[in-house]
Structures are given as structure tokens and as C-alpha cells.
């Protein structure tokens with residue numbers, strides 16, 4: 001269970017939101033909505049511990065995340081706004097690097113299977129710099145196929161640049177993760193065919 005209590009977000013001298021409180025349980029998907037600049041990405045950074053709140057607290061399994069940092073990061077798979085690839089490396093090398101940097105021991109075969117599953121069978125050995133935007137996004141998303149032991153998935157605009165079929169497949173993967181007991185928090189501006197509509201949190205309602 002991820003819980004947020006009395007959370008505020010200050011950027012420069014601007015308060016984006018305050019008194020934000022919610023909880024997300026296993027089996028749940030929470031879609032964080034709101035207009036451009038409302039603070040969705042900033043909220044995800046607070047939820048994942050990448051930035052620290054001026055006010056309020058984020059708790060994982062009842063404990064402040066700053067106190068259970070290692071256990072929290074073992075439970076978390078966070079995919080940021082952009083795929084963050086090294087352009088000189090292949091999708092296979094990028095995926096393996098991302099997994100290992102995140103603390104997952106994965107074999108080359110596991111990575112290759114994940115990339116094939118996400119539709120990159122013909123791009124395995126190309127340098128990332130020649131990939132299309134949708135293909136770059138897929139390299140990042142392939143990590144999800146290797147993150148089934150991490151219950152908490154936090155995804156910033158995961159559908160960006162994906163074609164219709166890939167959107168449907170990703171929606172299914174996220175729905176399956178929740179059905180298996182996982183938790184998904186995501187931001188997105190677009191609708192997707194989830195197995196069940198996600199719970200919605202409109203950050204605009206907490207805007208200052």
C-alpha cells in the first residue's frame with residue numbers, strides 16, 4: 001500500500017499543490033490526471049523518493065519511504081517521462097543496463113525475450129539513436145516484462161508515441177499486473193483500453 005498524507009509541492013516560489021492525500025492498494029490502478037504544468041511529473045518524483053517534499057509524507061507499507069528506502073526501491077519500478085536511452089547502445093544493451101542499474105540481475109536471454117515481446121525483434125542490434133520515438137519508448141517499457149517481482153509500478157506518460165496496437169498491449173500488461181496483486185500509478189493524457197477503468201486523481205483539484 002502506498003499512502004500520501006498532506007503532501008505539498010513547491011517549485012521555485014510557486015506552490016503547485018497542497019494537502020494532497022490518497023492511498024493506492026494492491027490490485028489498484030490510479031491514473032493521475034490534470035492540465036499541463038499541474039505537477040503530475042513532480043508528484044511522481046515525490047512518490048518515488050527522487051525529490052523530497054517540503055510538507056507531507058509518502059509511506060510504503062505503513063512506513064515513511066525515507067526510512068525504508070532500500071525495501072521501497074526493491075518494490076518499485078519507475079519509468080520516467082522520457083526513455084533515457086544511451087544512443088550509442090543497442091536496445092538489448094540499454095535494457096540490460098537499466099535493469100542492472102535498478103538492481104535486477106537479468107540474463108541477455110531474458111532481455112532479448114522482453115524486447116521481442118514488445119515488438120523490437122528487428123531492432124535488437126541497432127544503435128538506439130536510429131530508433132523511432134515509439135521504438136525508443138518500447139525499449140523503456142520492455143523493463144516491465146522483467147519487473148513482475150516489483151509490485152509498485154509508477155509510470156510517467158507510458159503511452160506517449162505508441163501506436164494503437166502497442167497502447168492496447170500496454171493497457172493489458174498494466175491491467176494484468178494489477179490483477180496479479182500489483183499496483184500501478186500512471187500519468188497519461190490519453191485514454192487506453194484497460195480491463196477496468198482506473199481510479200482517477202485529478203491534480204487540478206489540488207492546484208494552488
Ligand SMILES: Nc1ncnc2c1ncn2[C@@H]1O[C@H](COP(=O)(O)OP(=O)(O)OP(=O)(O)O)[C@@H](O)[C@H]1O
Nearest residue numbers: 011012013014034035036037038039040041042043
Ligand atoms: N523554478 C520554478 N519556478 C516556478 N515554477 C516552476 C519552477 N520549476 C518548475 N516550475 C513549474 O512546475 C510545474 C512542473 O510541472 P510538471 O512537469 O510536474 O507538470 P505536469 O503536470 O507533469 O505537466 P505536463 O502535463 O505538461 O507533463 C510547471 O508548471 C513548471 O512551470
